[in-house]
Amino acid sequence: MGEPRAQHLSSAASLVRIGLAVFVAVWLFGPDALRAAVPVWLPFLVALGLELQFFLTARRAPPGSTRPDRRPQEIDRELYGYPKEPEDEDDVAEDDEPDWEPAEPRRRAWPVPGLLAGVGVIAALAALAWFVESRSGWSGLDAEKRAAAAERFSVEAARIVGRPVEIRCDESGKRVGFVQHTDGVAEVGGRLAYLTPDRCHELYRLAFDGSTSSGTARAIAVLAHEAWHLRGVRDESTTECYALQTGVELGKRLGLSEERARRLMRRALTENAGPGTSFEYRVGPACSAGGELDLNPETDEFP
Template sequence: MDESRNWPARPATMVRVAVVVFVLAWIFGPYELRSAVPVLLVFLIALGLELNFLISALRSTPSPRPDRKPQDVDRERYGYEGETDDLLLVRRDGEEVWIPYSGESSEEIEALIADAGAPREEVDESTFEPEGRRTLAPVRQFLVGLGIICALGLAIWFVESRTGWDSLDGSTRIGAVERFSDEASRIAGKPVSIYCDESRDFVGAVQHADGVAEVGGERAYLTPEICLDLYRLAFEDQVRGSRTGRALAVLAHEAWHLHGVRDEGTAECHALQSGVETGRRLGLSEETARQLMRQQLTENALRAGGSVEYRVPPDCRDGGRLDLDPGSTRFP
């Protein structure tokens, strides 16, 4: 008997496959996916669905035991309308057939079966799964799903601990943060501190922000992903296209908040201009730094929804009110 008969195997399998595919895409896919969707949320949804499957299976009504006694049509056919215990069930060519039985010996029963043209076969005594085993089947399925979720969580931890910001030793991270703080202090016009929010208490997908700073304050928080991209640029000379540009823009953006700029659009406009010098100081050529900031300016115009407040205002242009270097024709 199929132990998972009362278990919604197909939906459960689809959910598990979807979770595996998403987690692999989250690990190896674009940064935008990591920044947009917290993987913990995906795990919680998957766990909730597994619990729903388990509860549904436990609450489902088990299949009733078939009535193996002779049916009315069998009793009428063989003249046993008033009796139910004197017919013997055998199979013939895959079809169940009732044979009259009145206390015959084993040899006589064999003869009756032979006369009926049925092959010798044991009486069908269908076995049904005990109630305890039927209950354990969905529990086992739930444990399988839970095991998959835990395995994926361990996979993410393993990858992050060896390739992410957490893979760097403590002294390396401290040195990197000091470098980021120096660059932010230049923009803020005063000593400020940059922190990489490894616990994600202040920034991340849940807060819908790659960085946060108190306006006019002295500290700002960046996501570990932004810190890692800045580290790769400053200490490993790695340029990862728009990811590097985004990291520079976020660092400069939060530094302008520390400087005292409150409006998000204005802070973003100033950040895209300051990001050129910051990128150059961290190892980029001026042309590459400008190209990355122009790319960020282009992507800024495409923002919608929750990021609309970060759109730069119309005055964010060459010679405009927000141009930090009106004497130059290069913008940003």
């Protein structure tokens, strides 16, 4: 493989590894919205694919066997006055002919060390991400705290539904999460609903630690949303509208002031009209003060 090409691939591989390290750091210690939107295994999968591509590209490239012409070039003769070489080979004495033999083709180098280095970096960063994640977030809570939190969420959901229901945090990721593109799921009219661990952790931090983050409003809305499904409301847009309204009282019961809870739900209502909201979840004109879906039409405040 030619030296410039090898340097290019090496630089590209280094940039990929540095980029992966930066992403892992931001994912672990950055905004909660990033952790909720991007599963940590995705960038590792992309990085591994790029490492394999670099390896195969280097393996398929022909070995560099072309010897550069080190004789004075035309521009060198013009600038520095090198004598012109005779055009007729007979004019060159045998003694003056350079002893030059074609260089033997270089053996094709296996770029295995680079691949092993890349895989090693990916494995080390994956281990770091797993270690930190397993000791933080919802997974970092012991079983007793998780059980107490799930029971509290169930009680709050039951207040909205009007009968006993159960809220579980889907630690297996089989029912909700990135693959299902949802933060919660519930059987309409049933008694059981699931939330993602990230949303459960946001609710835990609010209810048990009294702390909030950028994901607090969304977590409250998700719990209220699934509660309305359990109550029997099927339409997603209607359910979301009801959830944003009851989210004010739910937020108050979990520890927020009325002003803060109302501000968070109003922000969630504004974000509902943004490009990140799926069509079926987008609320319409009926979800407004005095509108058809207003649960408290006697007041001017909404939600």
